[in-house]
Amino acid sequence: MIKHIVMWNVRGDTPEQKALNLATLQRSFESLRGRIPGLLRLEIGVDQSRIDYACDVVLYSEFESQAALESYASHPEHLRVKREVGDLRTARFQVDYSAP
Secondary structure (H helix, E strand, O other), X not given: OEEEEEEEEEOXXXXXXXXXXXXXXXXXXXXXXXXXXXXXXXXXXXXXXXXXXXXXXXEEEEEOOHHHHHHHHHOHHHHHHHHHHHHHEEEEEEEEEEOO
């Protein structure tokens, strides 16, 4: 199994705009459930700590194999989501690792 974790900071000049962008990002990624072969689990979490070094949102996902994760990267549904949320982020961090 491969775990794929991505964290973003999201744009927003006002708290309302940032909340709207977070909701859009969350909704877009949640739409991938059941549409990507080999995607076993997908969670989106919005930070509640509000500490200065925290990211705004995290994507936690599990894939059945490295090949499934690689297919996800170019899957049309994932590419659609990337287009929808690409301009919403100000920073992006990623970690992929194997888990038994």
